[in-house]
Amino acid sequence: xxxxxxxxxxxxxxxxxxxxxxxxxxxxxxxxxxxxxxxxxxxxxxxxxxxxxxxxxxxxxxxxxxxxxxxxxxxxxxxxxxxxxxxxxxxxxxxxxxxxxxxxxxxxxxxxxxxxxxxxxxxxxxxxxxxxxxxxxxxxxxxxxxxxxxxxxxxxxxxxxxxxxxxxxxxxxxxxxxxxxxxxxxxxxxxxxxxxxxxxxxxxxxxxxxxxxxxxxxxxxxxxxxxxxxxxxxxxxxxxxxxxxxxxxxxxxxxxxxxxxxxxxxxxxxxxxxxxxxxxxxxxxxxxxxxxxxxxxxxxxxxxxxxxxxxxxxxxxxxxxxxxxxxxxxxxxxxxxxxxxxxxxxxxxxxxxxxxxxxxxxxxxxxxxxxxxx
Amino acid sequence: xxxxxxxxxxxxxxxxxxxxxxxxxxxxxxxxxxxxxxxxxxxxxxxxxxxxxxxxxxxxxxxxxxxxxxxxxxxxxxxxxxxxxxxxxxxxxxxxxxxx
Numbered sequence: 001x002x003x004x005x006x007x008x009x010x011x012x013x014x015x016x017x018x019x020x021x022x023x024x025x026x027x028x029x030x031x032x033x034x035x036x037x038x039x040x041x042x043x044x045x046x047x048x049x050x051x052x053x054x055x056x057x058x059x060x061x062x063x064x065x066x067x068x069x070x071x072x073x074x075x076x077x078x079x080x081x082x083x084x085x086x087x088x089x090x091x092x093x094x095x096x097x098x099x100x101x102x103x104x105x106x107x108x109x110x111x112x113x114x115x116x117x118x119x120x121x122x123x124x125x126x127x128x129x130x131x132x133x134x135x136x137x138x139x140x141x142x143x144x145x146x147x148x149x150x151x152x153x154x155x156x157x158x159x160x161x162x163x164x165x166x167x168x169x170x171x172x173x174x175x176x177x178x179x180x181x182x183x184x185x186x187x188x189x190x191x192x193x194x195x196x197x198x199x200x201x202x203x204x205x206x207x208x209x210x211x212x213x214x215x216x217x218x219x220x221x222x223x224x225x226x227x228x229x230x231x232x233x234x235x236x237x238x239x240x241x242x243x244x245x246x247x248x249x250x251x252x253x254x255x256x257x258x259x260x261x262x263x264x265x266x267x268x269x270x271x272x273x274x275x276x277x278x279x280x281x282x283x284x285x286x287x288x289x290x291x292x293x294x295x296x297x298x299x300x301x302x303x304x305x306x307x308x309x310x311x312x313x314x315x316x317x318x319x320x321x322x323x324x325x326x327x328x329x330x331x332x333x334x335x336x337x338x339x340x341x342x343x344x345x346x347x348x349x350x351x352x353x354x355x356x357x358x359x360x361x362x363x364x365x366x367x368x369x370x371x372x373x374x
Numbered sequence: 375x376x377x378x379x380x381x382x383x384x385x386x387x388x389x390x391x392x393x394x395x396x397x398x399x400x401x402x403x404x405x406x407x408x409x410x411x412x413x414x415x416x417x418x419x420x421x422x423x424x425x426x427x428x429x430x431x432x433x434x435x436x437x438x439x440x441x442x443x444x445x446x447x448x449x450x451x452x453x454x455x456x457x458x459x460x461x462x463x464x465x466x467x468x469x470x471x472x473x474x
Binding site for chain 1: 471
């Protein structure tokens with residue numbers, strides 16, 4: 001690769017950066033995708049793989065809409081990747097459920113879902129609170145502790161690793177330039193004129209997208225941007241493969257296309273530590289899985305890991321264009337899988353056109369600064 | 375295809391591989407018994423149906439999955455033999471018993 005001038009440089013080769021890079025390249029922009037390497041936290045290698053809508057955006061209807069929009073873009077994105085690369089990302093969107101154990105959880109969930117629907121207004125939000133007796137017809141072998149489930153038709157899941165591979169292959173197939181082991185060492189920002197040094201070389205572009213996950217916190221100020229993201233650790237347990245039996249994912253348990261059951265949805269503040277796991281949390285996750293589906297207890301666990309979500313203080317994504325250096329954008333979220341559809345099909349065209357749509361204005365990091373929020 | 379090393383301990387433990395009785399040394403793994411039995415395969419993979427025999431013999435590759443004493447999907451290389459143990463092929467994916 002001898003080219004040093006591009007139409008756009010995307011910093012971050014995970015799901016967020018790869019989806020945006022793929023979208024930009026598909027728009028005809030010559031794009032450079034810089035990937036730091038395995039020294040990075042690699043949230044995209046550790047995530048659970050849900051395309052999840054039903055619990056996103058309580059109190060933030062713009063996030064609910066953005067998430068729903070992304071779920072709507074997903075079938076097209078998966079088909080597009082399959083056509084271009086031959087990679088099947090194992091997308092399934094049959095709807096999904098959240099389990100309620102005990103009457104209290106059921107009532108609380110019902111109240112949450114009712115409020116989500118209220119906040120959705122004319123946009124609509126289809127859901128049902130389903131009692132255990134009926135849920136037993138939807139899902140096999142539900143335990144007696146289950147009082148019911150909440151269901152929406154919007155949810156689904158995919159293979160996050162195949163998605164990452166598909167986006168990279170799609171990006172490169174379209175002529176995009178991927179540079180691994182290329183952490184940013186130096187940068188110069190001017191309006192629509194950026195110089196980035198990575199892997200010992202200098203690159204120029206009129207657009208730069210910061211999609212470096214937790215790395216954005218340090219990168220953003222160099223471009224007149226603000227990305228106050230911190231890590232939130234999640235742990236995942238994986239069972240041996242079993243015959244496919246679950247017709248839809250739940251928020252904390254899903255069966256992969258290959259048959260493994262994945263158990264997840266833990267949240268803890270463990271700083272940047274992804275090397276350790278906590279037995280008490282693993283135990284709680286396994287216990288809840290067994291309360292939902294007692295037959296899971298017979299399956300062997302074969303793998304477990306932890307990874308770091310990228311969390312803004314309010315848990316919502318951050319999208320911004322720099323006021324000081326127009327052409328520099330941030331993209332941060334903890335749902336790189338769910339939002340891949342929106343990132344590739346909606347956000348990338350906005351970046352290409354040089355302006356974020358008004359629907360994204362509420363995602364600006366200015367919301368964290370009372371002096372500028374007004 | 376496989377034979378015991380000449381310095382191997384005496385074969386004293388009787389196990390059944392696919393219902394055929396076989397004597398193996400004490401402390402041997404069920405996977406070793408499978409290979410001594412000379413089966414063409416101990417499992418077929420759930421995804422492509424490809425036939426497999428034990429491979430890594432150290433708990434990593436999962437190619438030795440077998441039904442041992444009625445329990446599906448056990449890593450035969452990690453299970454020491456016991457008198458009367460029944461080792462049977464694992465056909466495809468384990469079926470979770472949902473009781474439904």
